[in-house]
Amino acid sequence: MNLILLDERDGVGSPHVTVSDGRAAHLLNVLHVTPGREVRVGLLDGPLGMGRVLSAADGRVTMQCVFDADIPPRPRVDVLLALPRPKVMQRLWAQLAALGVGRIILTNAERVERHYFDTHVLDEACYRPLLVEGLQQARDTRLPAVSIHRQLKVLVEDHLDTLFSAGLRLAAHPGGTTSAGSMVREHPDQRVLIAIGPEGGWNAFELALLEAHDFRQISFGPRALRVDTACTALLAIVHAAIEEQQKPPRDA
Amino acid sequence: MNLILLDERDGVGSPHVTVSDGRAAHLLNVLHVTPGREVRVGLLDGPLGMGRVLSAADGRVTMQCVFDADIPPRPRVDVLLALPRPKVMQRLWAQLAALGVGRIILTNAERVERHYFDTHVLDEACYRPLLVEGLQQARDTRLPAVSIHRQLKVLVEDHLDTLFSAGLRLAAHPGGTTSAGSMVREHPDQRVLIAIGPEGGWNAFELALLEAHDFRQISFGPRALRVDTACTALLAIVHAAIEEQQKPPRDA
Numbered sequence: 001m002n003l004i005l006l007d008e009r010d011g012v013g014s015p016h017v018t019v020s021d022g023r024a025a026h027l028l029n030v031l032h033v034t035p036g037r038e039v040r041v042g043l044l045d046g047p048l049g050m051g052r053v054l055s056a057a058d059g060r061v062t063m064q065c066v067f068d069a070d071i072p073p074r075p076r077v078d079v080l081l082a083l084p085r086p087k088v089m090q091r092l093w094a095q096l097a098a099l100g101v102g103r104i105i106l107t108n109a110e111r112v113e114r115h116y117f118d119t120h121v122l123d124e125a126c127y128r129p130l131l132v133e134g135l136q137q138a139r140d141t142r143l144p145a146v147s148i149h150r151q152l153k154v155l156v157e158d159h160l161d162t163l164f165s166a167g168l169r170l171a172a173h174p175g176g177t178t179s180a181g182s183m184v185r186e187h188p189d190q191r192v193l194i195a196i197g198p199e200g201g202w203n204a205f206e207l208a209l210l211e212a213h214d215f216r217q218i219s220f221g222p223r224a225l226r227v228d229t230a231c232t233a234l235l236a237i238v239h240a241a242i243e244e245q246q247k248p249p250r251d252a
Numbered sequence: 253m254n255l256i257l258l259d260e261r262d263g264v265g266s267p268h269v270t271v272s273d274g275r276a277a278h279l280l281n282v283l284h285v286t287p288g289r290e291v292r293v294g295l296l297d298g299p300l301g302m303g304r305v306l307s308a309a310d311g312r313v314t315m316q317c318v319f320d321a322d323i324p325p326r327p328r329v330d331v332l333l334a335l336p337r338p339k340v341m342q343r344l345w346a347q348l349a350a351l352g353v354g355r356i357i358l359t360n361a362e363r364v365e366r367h368y369f370d371t372h373v374l375d376e377a378c379y380r381p382l383l384v385e386g387l388q389q390a391r392d393t394r395l396p397a398v399s400i401h402r403q404l405k406v407l408v409e410d411h412l413d414t415l416f417s418a419g420l421r422l423a424a425h426p427g428g429t430t431s432a433g434s435m436v437r438e439h440p441d442q443r444v445l446i447a448i449g450p451e452g453g454w455n456a457f458e459l460a461l462l463e464a465h466d467f468r469q470i471s472f473g474p475r476a477l478r479v480d481t482a483c484t485a486l487l488a489i490v491h492a493a494i495e496e497q498q499k500p501p502r503d504a
Contacts, residue, residue, distance in 0.1 A: 223350065224389060232484040232488070233485070235485075237489055
């Protein structure tokens with residue numbers, strides 16, 4: 001936990017904020033804070049800041065918080081993910097939030113088993129704390145938006161232009177020849193949506209549907225990766241390419 | 253499992269190979285093979301090939317295997333990793349093998365807890381099947397070499413030049429300013445060694461030691477990632493940069 005993330009339930013409008021849950025346990029038992037210590041704080045979907053500990057005892061920590069003027073930008077990458085099995089999805093929530101995504105769009109596909117949608121892992125009460133955990137790891141405040149879709153065709157034809165109105169759409173597929181990084185560098189300053197298929201890949205109909213809606217196929221090498229490893233790998237490559245655009249080229 | 257990996261214990265010298273363990277269970281219960289079906293096989297540290305199923309019943313599968321003439325190249329990336337806690341390390345073995353590493357060098361550091369070295373996760377009997385699992389996922393045959401070092405200083409000063417004799421040495425650290433990808437692109441055709449510190453980072457002495465032994469600091473953005481996520485992210489970025497070197501540049 002590299003950041004204590006606060007939200008409206010913590011009464012951040014008042015001059016002092018008291019936490020008494022897992023965040024307090026982390027402050028007390030891992031950071032061993034005492035009065036006067038400063039810790040990084042953030043306001044969910046708001047600015048980062050610093051909290052000065054006023055009191056720390058009996059499972060409760062009270063801080064005086066000062067927030068930055070600016071709110072961190074929303075990550076420039078979104079993901080469209082064929083729903084993996086619940087155990088994998090449970091692990092992915094915090095990872096996706098830590099790597100940085102603006103929006104998580106979960107969908108059905110032929111090779112997704114129907115019962116995957118019945119899991120509690122898709123309940124907001126389950127995934128929201130996991131997303132917050134990922135933000136606290138990565139020192140971000142911007143909670144990813146989440147939507148869950150039971151029909152890929154309806155999603156792509158009727159809702160996707162609203163969810164992802166403009167930008168570069170990429171679909172990871174073993175047949176792709178262009179790398180994600182070079183595709184992103186060729187399209188500077190655009191939001192990026194990465195579609196990641198199920199274990200076994202998209203079927204031919206699904207690929208044609210994605211192509212008809214402006215997705216370009218990308219590959220990232222000959223190795224077949226598990227869905228969670230592939231998500232992390234692709235998000236890392238796309239973020240790295242975006243950051244390289246934003247820096248002036250370095251002399252060799 | 254995208255490949256059935258065989259080794260000398262399977263009697264691959266004989267014309268027919270019979271498996272009866274988890275690989276047989278995968279062939280029978282997941283792929284539902286019947287006689288005549290062809291499946292991808294590989295020989296540990298040897299070539300890829302195809303196996304034609306001769307019989308499949310009672311928990312045993314017998315195949316006739318034909319192997320390629322060439323052996324896949326060893327991945328061009330090695331990792332030097334401050335030993336994470338056992339639960340994380342257990343998860344990492346298969347991930348590292350799937351992403352592709354030639355060598356895994358595990359080390360102590362100030363912020364590594366000593367008892368991490370006492371775990372069975374560092375026994376070859378534990379990690380070898382996990383590495384093989386990762387290779388079978390990624391369709392590779394090259395088993396990473398593993399070495400475990402209790403003193404970073406002794407490792408770096410006395411053993412590293414043997415373990416990693418020539419190439420580009422990178423150390424991931426929050427202070428780094430150059431991206432891993434651009435560093436790799438500036439040093440084409442070299443092996444790459446990525447050093448990844450403990451949660452909390454290398455200390456000042458360790459960083460100076462690494463710098464004195466030709467490690468260059470790299471960063472990959474402002475987000476603090478868990479060690480396992482950081483490993484996957486960095487390996488993906490470095491592999492992508494290596495693959496881009498090997499392809500002619502694409503017209504925009």
